[in-house]
Amino acid sequence: MKRIAFLAVLAVAATPAAAAAVTVDxxxxxxxxxxxxxxxxxVTVNGASLSSIRLPAMDAFNVYDSEQAHSVNxxxxxxxxxxxxxxxxxxxxxxxxKIPPISVDGADPTPALxxxxxxxxxxxxxPAQSPATAVAPAAVAPAPRPGRSRDILITATLDKPxxxxxxxxxxxxxxxxxxxxxxNIGYNPPALTGFLVEDLPAGAGNTQVDxxxxxxxxxxxxxxxxQPGKLxxxxxxxxxxxxxxxxxxxxxxxxxxxxxxxxxxxxxxNTEPLTLQVDPLPAGKPENFTGVVGKLSARAAADRTxxxxxxxxxxxxxxxxxxxxxxVPEPKKxxxxxxxxxxxxxxxxxxxxxxxxxxxxxxxxxxxxxxxGKALVPSYSxxxxxxxxxxxxxxxxxALTLDVAPGAPDAAPAPAxxxxxxxxxxxxxxIRYLKTSPARAPVSEALAAFADLGPWHAFPFAxxxxxxxxxxxxxxADSDPRGRRFRDALARADARLKEAAALPxxxxxxxxxxxxxxLTGFVADxxxxxxxxxxxxxxxxxxxxxxxxxxxxxLGKLRAAWxxxxxxxFAPGAAGDDAGRFARTTFExxxxxxxxxxx
Numbered sequence: 085m086k087r088i089a090f091l092a093v094l095a096v097a098a099t100p101a102a103a104a105a106v107t108v109d110x111x112x113x114x115x116x117x118x119x120x121x122x123x124x125x126x127v128t129v130n131g132a133s134l135s136s137i138r139l140p141a142m143d144a145f146n147v148y149d150s151e152q153a154h155s156v157n158x159x160x161x162x163x164x165x166x167x168x169x170x171x172x173x174x175x176x177x178x179x180x181x182k183i184p185p186i187s188v189d190g191a192d193p194t195p196a197l198x199x200x201x202x203x204x205x206x207x208x209x210x211p212a213q214s215p216a217t218a219v220a221p222a223a224v225a226p227a228p229r230p231g232r233s234r235d236i237l238i239t240a241t242l243d244k245p246x247x248x249x250x251x252x253x254x255x256x257x258x259x260x261x262x263x264x265x266x267x268n269i270g271y272n273p274p275a276l277t278g279f280l281v282e283d284l285p286a287g288a289g290n291t292q293v294d295x296x297x298x299x300x301x302x303x304x305x306x307x308x309x310x311q312p313g314k315l316x317x318x319x320x321x322x323x324x325x326x327x328x329x330x331x332x333x334x335x336x337x338x339x340x341x342x343x344x345x346x347x348x349x350x351x352x353x354n355t356e357p358l359t360l361q362v363d364p365l366p367a368g369k370p371e372n373f374t375g376v377v378g379k380l381s382a383r384a385a386a387d388r389t390x391x392x393x394x395x396x397x398x399x400x401x402x403x404x405x406x407x408x409x410x411x412v413p414e415p416k417k418x419x420x421x422x423x424x425x426x427x428x429x430x431x432x433x434x435x436x437x438x439x440x441x442x443x444x445x446x447x448x449x450x451x452x453x454x455x456x457g458k459a460l461v462p463s464y465s466x467x468x469x470x471x472x473x474x475x476x477x478x479x480x481x482x483a484l485t486l487d488v489a490p491g492a493p494d495a496a497p498a499p500a501x502x503x504x505x506x507x508x509x510x511x512x513x514x515i516r517y518l519k520t521s522p523a524r525a526p527v528s529e530a531l532a533a534f535a536d537l538g539p540w541h542a543f544p545f546a547x548x549x550x551x552x553x554x555x556x557x558x559x560x561a562d563s564d565p566r567g568r569r570f571r572d573a574l575a576r577a578d579a580r581l582k583e584a585a586a587l588p589x590x591x592x593x594x595x596x597x598x599x600x601x602x603l604t605g606f607v608a609d610x611x612x613x614x615x616x617x618x619x620x621x622x623x624x625x626x627x628x629x630x631x632x633x634x635x636x637x638x639l640g641k642l643r644a645a646w647x648x649x650x651x652x653x654f655a656p657g658a659a660g661d662d663a664g665r666f667a668r669t670t671f672e673x674x675x676x677x678x679x680x681x682x683x
Contacts, residue, residue: 106131110186110194113278114311116208117201119178122310122375124278125197127169129188134167140184141647143621144201146174148411153273172280172310172411175201234296235263238322240274240355243439248363249312250408251377251471254284254439255305257320257355260291260298266325266348269301274355275318280308280408282434282441306441308408312364321354370467370476372416378407378442380468384461384481386451393491397451401464401481404444410434412445415464422459426450427616453488460485566612573609574678577602578671585667595663596652599670603646606674610681620646632682641673 106129113124125147127137139147153168175181178201187193202208236259243254259269284304291298309315325348365377374380380403387398403412410432417425432445453459461484470477584598601615604623608615611626620643627633627642634642648666 106188106190108186108188108191108194110183110197111277112183112197112199114208115197115199117175117199118206118208119175119201119203121208122172122174123199124310125171125173125183126277127171127186127194129167129169129191130165132165132167132188132190134188137169137186137188139171139186141620141643142173142181142183144176144179144181146176148172148174170276170281175199177201178203235326236261236322236324236351236353237293237298238320238353238355240317240320240358242317242358242360246361246363247309248377248469248471249310249365250280250308250375250411252407252441253307253309253360255307255317255358256302257305258300258302259322259353260293260300261324262296262298263326266327268324270323271303272321272323274320274357275316276305276307278309278311278315280310280411282306282308282436284436284439284441304439306436306439307360308441309360309362312362315360315362317358317360319354319357321352323350323352325349326351365469366474366476368476370478372465373467373469373476374403374412376405376407376409376412376466376468377471378405378409378468379470380405380407380409380412380466380477380479382464382466382479382481384464384484386461386484386486389485390487390489391453392489393453393456395453395491397453397486398448399451399461399484400446400448402444402446403466403479404442405468405479406440406442407468408441409443409445412466414447415466417449418462420462422453422455422457423461424452424454426452451486453486456488456490458485459488569609569612573606574674576609577606577674580605581667581671585664587663589663592663593653595667596649599663599667600646600649600653602670602674603642603649606677607642610677627681630681632680634677634680638673638677638680642677645670645673 108130109128111126111128113126117123127139129137148171152170181199181201183197183199185193185196200208238260239256239258241256241258243256247253255274257274259271282305284306286301286303288301289299291300307317328349382401382403384399384401386400391397401415403409414428414430417428426449428447428449430445430447432443434441434443436442451461463481463483465478465480467476467478469475580598580602584595584602587595587598604615604618607623607627608618610630611623613626623646624639624643627639633639649670652663652666
């Protein structure tokens with residue numbers, strides 16, 4: 085999410101801007117969390133305004149984009165810029181981990197950050213808090229200059245002083261001006277560490293304060309706190325230019341004020357920080373708790389309910405309601421002998437109605453019945469916390485029944501009818517015309533010629549022996565499907581890579597998907613494991629456990645290629661466009677790995 089200024093940032097400098105050194109800092113909202121909790125990683129880049137950064141691999145955490153804030157300031161002709169990136173991290177397992185160093189071009193990397201993940205049910209230590217300040221319903225900035233205290237105002241308010249973890253609180257920042265402004269308005273957003281933030285529709289209009297008319301512009305933000313305690317909302321600031329105040333009423337004073345319009349007064353107003361009290365969720369979280377605080381409903385649908393065994397059914401499960409719905413995790417696939425579930429893809433839609441954030445999230449998967457009969461797709465359930473009743477509730481889909489008919493065997497094509505002579509009727513394929521010619525048959529002549537070859541009889545024998553050996557090798561390969569899969573891994577991957585390299589640039593996502601399938605399929609063949617659901621971590625662990633594992637350098641290249649394939653598939657704008665080059669380098673990597681890995 086990008087922050088947008090009220091109007092625009094003033095970009096006029098009296099002297100050329102001086103370049104500033106690029107620095108990068110990283111900070112965690114908490115260093116000790118429990119499984120099921122979330123925390124934030126804030127990366128600040130000073131001296132450069134970036135649209136995105138690339139985080140290092142963090143196998144122990146799920147990482148979600150949360151917020152981006154960019155600012156550019158001109159002070160005395162010198163420009164300074166900064167970008168702040170906020171990410172939400174959710175731990176996958178308990179233990180002690182490190183956030184690897186983060187680097188950007190032209191800056192020294194950040195130091196590694198330590199994180200301790202406790203098992204579910206343990207209570208982490210409360211994060212350090214700055215001294216609490218009372219929640220101000222309307223914090224008005226102090227007067228920037230004598231006489232300006234009522235000309236320019238800025239307020240920051242919260243719609244509620246107390247919420248639960250992941251419950252929405254609405255922050256409204258309103259800028260009011262009672263006098264005309266000159267030029268543009270600059271806006272610095274408040275620091276919002278420990279929150280997931282969603283923009284709400286902005287507003288503008290006219291109002292009165294103590295009987296004086298004002299114009300106002302306001303920004304609204306939906307805040308979802310990620311941790312309990314007293315969370316601080318930083319100060320917001322607005323920079324603007326105002327005409328100088330007249331010192332008198334004489335014609336000379338008016339003339340001087342008119343000339344002074346060429347150099348108006350700069351004014352900066354700030355809000356005072358606010359504090360939001362965040363209560364932890366009550367004990368007794370259900371096992372399938374989604375983390376959503378609000379109201380949810382769920383439903384499931386299949387594109388068809390009458391199928392044959394082996395046919396694919398598209399199953400969609402949708403969750404909708406009020407709250408941070410896009411954070412709903414993927415539901416657990418049921419383990420059934422009658423149905424096979426494939427990988428799940430998800431998409432979310434965020435809706436903002438009357439300053440309330442909600443929306444829907446849809447999970448799509450493919451289900452294949454294995455046997456005929458009645459197949460039951462069980463109900464999916466999503467637990468959430470209702471802040472109105474202060475209790476946990478359940479959104480559940482209805483179970484679906486599939487009518488599965490037996491699969492039709494492959495039909496063999498009928499043999500073509502043999503031609504018959506005119507006037508004759510064919511009664512059987514084994515009837516042949518009688519040969520009445522006394523000439524010797526061609527077969528007899530060929531056998532007689534073969535008898536005269538002498539030593540050349542060895543060549544047919546050698547060919548026969550080769551055919552026997554080839555048939556033996558084929559039977560041996562058929563009896564060892566694992567070995568055949570291991571040996572043919574590179575050839576199968578090469579076929580996918582060639583198909584990916586041949587695709588046009590407009591089908592970059594399809595090309596990246598084929599390259600990703602080549603990587604996962606190659607590793608799955610080497611490990612004799614199913615390719616569906618194979619993660620990068622399980623692939624690396626499985627390769628390291630082989631009797632002859634690949635080298636560390638090769639494993640590092642595999643990790644980089646795997647991550648680049650995912651980036652090209654799900655974020656094509658952040659990756660290179662040369663799919664052919666990526667396919668060739670991937671084949672070279674797999675060729676090296678094929679030589680290093682032996683059974």
